[in-house]
Amino acid sequence: xxxxxxxxxxxxxxxxxxxxxxxxxxxxxxxxxxxxxxxxxxxxxxxxxxxxxxxxxxxxxxxxxxxxxxxxxxxxxxxxxxxxxxxxxxxxxxxxxxxxxxxxxxxxxxxxxxxxxxxxxxxxxxxxxxxxxxxxxxxxxxxxxxxxxxxxxxxxxxxxxxxxxxxxxxxxxxxxxxxxxxxxxxxxxxxxxxxxxxxxxxxxxxxxxxxxxxxxxxxxxxxxxxxxxxxxxxxxxxxxxxxxxxxxxxxx
Numbered sequence: 001x002x003x004x005x006x007x008x009x010x011x012x013x014x015x016x017x018x019x020x021x022x023x024x025x026x027x028x029x030x031x032x033x034x035x036x037x038x039x040x041x042x043x044x045x046x047x048x049x050x051x052x053x054x055x056x057x058x059x060x061x062x063x064x065x066x067x068x069x070x071x072x073x074x075x076x077x078x079x080x081x082x083x084x085x086x087x088x089x090x091x092x093x094x095x096x097x098x099x100x101x102x103x104x105x106x107x108x109x110x111x112x113x114x115x116x117x118x119x120x121x122x123x124x125x126x127x128x129x130x131x132x133x134x135x136x137x138x139x140x141x142x143x144x145x146x147x148x149x150x151x152x153x154x155x156x157x158x159x160x161x162x163x164x165x166x167x168x169x170x171x172x173x174x175x176x177x178x179x180x181x182x183x184x185x186x187x188x189x190x191x192x193x194x195x196x197x198x199x200x201x202x203x204x205x206x207x208x209x210x211x212x213x214x215x216x217x218x219x220x221x222x223x224x225x226x227x228x229x230x231x232x233x234x235x236x237x238x239x240x241x242x243x244x245x246x247x248x249x250x251x252x
Contacts, residue, residue, distance in 0.1 A: 006031030011075055072122075141163075141183070175237060
């Protein structure tokens with residue numbers, strides 16, 4: 001694997017499993033110093049150990065980022081670990097699908113805290129620690145739910161659509177500081193976190209409607225994130241890269 005991220009310091013939230021974990025592994029393989037965040041130390045330690053065993057550089061940043069103080073502290077610690085701060089991947093999410101009559105305040109609050117508010121607060125601290133001349137890259141993990149929605153996904157779809165709005169507005173504001181802000185929009189990807197919302201019949205239906213004839217993988221999404229974080233995407237900002245095998249735009 002090329003070393004296009006050599007020496008850059010990256011923080012990936014929600015990196016204890018799934019897309020976040022794979023992104024951490026791939027960024028480390030590309031030479032980045034990866035700060036691995038998740039809510040519990042037992043989630044991040046195995047990821048850090050794997051990166052180091054493979055010859056990469058990584059630090060554990062176990063922390064609850066569902067508050068302004070939490071996400072800002074995570075970014076600050078990442079800066080301290082690496083002596084600089086270049087890449088932020090806002091991947092963490094807490095997801096529940098509920099029909100409209102069943103939505104409860106505590107469910108909405110937690111989804112908003114983790115999946116929406118933390119992204120806004122992360123921008124504040126990223127601006128504070130990213131070098132204004134060198135700049136940096138922020139990649140937000142949105143979803144095709146920002147573009148097309150299913151039943152019982154009012155809160156989730158609303159949050160992911162909001163992430164796209166944040167991405168565009170932040171790109172407009174932070175471009176003058178050489179900070180690029182983009183998003184990836186994955187379709188259904190088998191991970192530990194999506195198991196409760198998937199079954200064999202639903203997966204088979206998605207595969208049948210996907211032009212490339214398969215579900216996406218964490219590797220697919222991580223590669224897209226790494227691309228957007230790299231200099232290969234140096235003139236790309238305010239974009240939402242849909243990584244879905246073609247299902248979103250080929251089904252009417």
